[in-house]
Amino acid sequence: MSEFNLQNLVRANVQKLQPYSSARDEYKANGNEMIFLDANENPFENGVNRYPDPQQRDLKSELAKLKNVNSDQILLGNGSDEVLDLIFRAFCVPQKDNIITLPPTYGMYKVLAEINNIENKEVLLTEEFQLDVKSILNEVTETTKLIFICNPNNPTGNAFDARSIKTLIENFNGIVVIDEAYIDFSSYESWINFLDIYPNIIVTQTLSKAYGMAGVRLGVCYASAEIISVLNKIKPPYNVNELTQQKALQRILKVDEVFNEVESIIIEREKLIEVLQEVNFIDTIFETEANFILVKVDNATKRYNQLLEMGIVIRNRTNQPLCENTLRFTIGTSEENKKLIEVLQEIDN
Numbered sequence: 001m002s003e004f005n006l007q008n009l010v011r012a013n014v015q016k017l018q019p020y021s022s023a024r025d026e027y028k029a030n031g032n033e034m035i036f037l038d039a040n041e042n043p044f045e046n047g048v049n050r051y052p053d054p055q056q057r058d059l060k061s062e063l064a065k066l067k068n069v070n071s072d073q074i075l076l077g078n079g080s081d082e083v084l085d086l087i088f089r090a091f092c093v094p095q096k097d098n099i100i101t102l103p104p105t106y107g108m109y110k111v112l113a114e115i116n117n118i119e120n121k122e123v124l125l126t127e128e129f130q131l132d133v134k135s136i137l138n139e140v141t142e143t144t145k146l147i148f149i150c151n152p153n154n155p156t157g158n159a160f161d162a163r164s165i166k167t168l169i170e171n172f173n174g175i176v177v178i179d180e181a182y183i184d185f186s187s188y189e190s191w192i193n194f195l196d197i198y199p200n201i202i203v204t205q206t207l208s209k210a211y212g213m214a215g216v217r218l219g220v221c222y223a224s225a226e227i228i229s230v231l232n233k234i235k236p237p238y239n240v241n242e243l244t245q246q247k248a249l250q251r252i253l254k255v256d257e258v259f260n261e262v263e264s265i266i267i268e269r270e271k272l273i274e275v276l277q278e279v280n281f282i283d284t285i286f287e288t289e290a291n292f293i294l295v296k297v298d299n300a301t302k303r304y305n306q307l308l309e310m311g312i313v314i315r316n317r318t319n320q321p322l323c324e325n326t327l328r329f330t331i332g333t334s335e336e337n338k339k340l341i342e343v344l345q346e347i348d349n
Contacts, residue, residue: 004173004200006226009091009145014234022237024054052242055232059245062252063220067192072225075232076240080181080206080219081108086231087177087202087221088116091145099146100139102131104155104320106179109148124321129156129286131164137171145174151191152182155317155328157288159188169198175227177202184210184262185269186289192222199224209291210262211251216244265291269331275341276329279348283325292330300325303347310343 007015023039042049060071067074077083092099098119101109105125113120121139126132136147147168152159169176178191180203191203202223208214218240221231251258269288276285276295281303284296297303300318304327307314315328331337 006199006224006230009174010230011089011091011093014090014230017233019233020237022051022054024051025237048242050242052238052240052245054237054239056240056245059240059249059252062249066252066255067190067222069192069195069222070225073195073222073228075221075223075228075235077219077221077235078239079208079217080179080204081112082235082239083204083219083221083231084108084177084179085112085116086235087146087175088112088118089234090230091175092116092118094118097143097145098141099148100136100144101148102136102150104129104153104317104323105148106150106154106181125153125156127322129153129158129322131160131168133164133167136168140172140174144172146177147172147174148177148179150179150181152180152186152188152289154182154290155292155294155315155320155323155326157182157286157290157292157294157328159186159289162188165191169201172200175200175202177204179204181206181209182290184258185266185291188289195222195224199226202227207248207251211248211258212261213248213251216247218244218248264334265331268334268337269293272329272331272337272341275344279344281348292328294323294326294328296324296326298325300327303327306347307343310347312340312343 027038036050039051041051056076059076060074063074064071075083077086094117098121099113100121100123103122103124110120123132123136123139149160149165151165165178178201180190183190183205191201195201202221205220207216207218269291273285273293276282276293281298282295283298286294288294294317300316304314304316317323317326317328329340332340
């Protein structure tokens with residue numbers, strides 16, 4: 001890879017953009033009791049009458065400690081989807097640039113490409129659900145800005161060979177976006193640990209999965225301070241609300257509790273895999289590093305409907321490339337998994 005130059009990738013209008021400066025950007029709290037008459041807020045205190053910190057400083061400080069990065073290497077968003085959309089809008093010129101996605105994978109990459117009017121070049125995974133590195137690099141053109149890698153991958157559950165990801169990073173002058181929504185359930189090392197080595201990677205994570213906070217919508221982006229600075233220019237001023245910041249901070253400060261829950265989910269995952277091996281209509285159980293299991297069955301639609309009739313909602317992934325007749329089971333509580341097992345055994349007879 002030739003020397004990476006971020007400014008060659010940033011859209012010209014974003015480079016020239018003067019970001020909006022909110023009242024809370026101009027005045028930063030210093031701990032003193034102040035009278036706030038700057039932001040046209042309702043003055044009657046109710047816990048949320050003031051605008052939230054637009055840079056989420058307290059939350060970023062704790063995340064920085066947890067992930068061993070600097071606060072200026074973190075961007076927070078209204079779910080990972082907002083973070084991903086910001087990446088598109090910072091680097092991809094509509095009707096000119098293109099991205100590469102690797103189906104079967106998370107569907108929002110394709111949707112966001114369509115919303116932003118960006119060509120999406122799809123390169124299928126191999127039959128073993130691994131990266132086809134040669135084919136990916138063959139699709140790269142001068143206007144390819146982003147490659148999206150979901151790792152561990154959704155819906156397949158497996159993690160990709162680190163050497164393959166490394167090859168892509170080192171041979172692509174654009175940005176490799178590594179979506180690690182499920183990394184907490186994996187034995188693989190996070191690519192956050194390589195931010196200082198590779199300036200052309202962005203790592204996205206979420207509090208929706210391992211941290212059990214899907215309802216508050218908080219996505220996290222880790223990258224170089226330079227990339228984060230670009231994304232900060234275009235993010236909405238108050239994109240993470242006060243309640244989300246408070247709840248997320250409380251949860252992060254209880255990280256041991258989170259780790260215990262993750263360990264429990266992994267144990268339940270392995271128990272469920274053992275049982276699934278005895279279900280006759282399941283042909284293949286795919287390797288997983290996530291909080292779900294993808295299986296190939298005899299008739300996905302039939303089995304999906306049978307489970308639905310028995311009160312269990314799973315995901316039919318048969319419409320995804322390479323995923324014909326597959327079902328995806330999210331790992332539930334011990335009680336929920338026992339019920340699933342009972343139902344599977346019942347409809348297997």
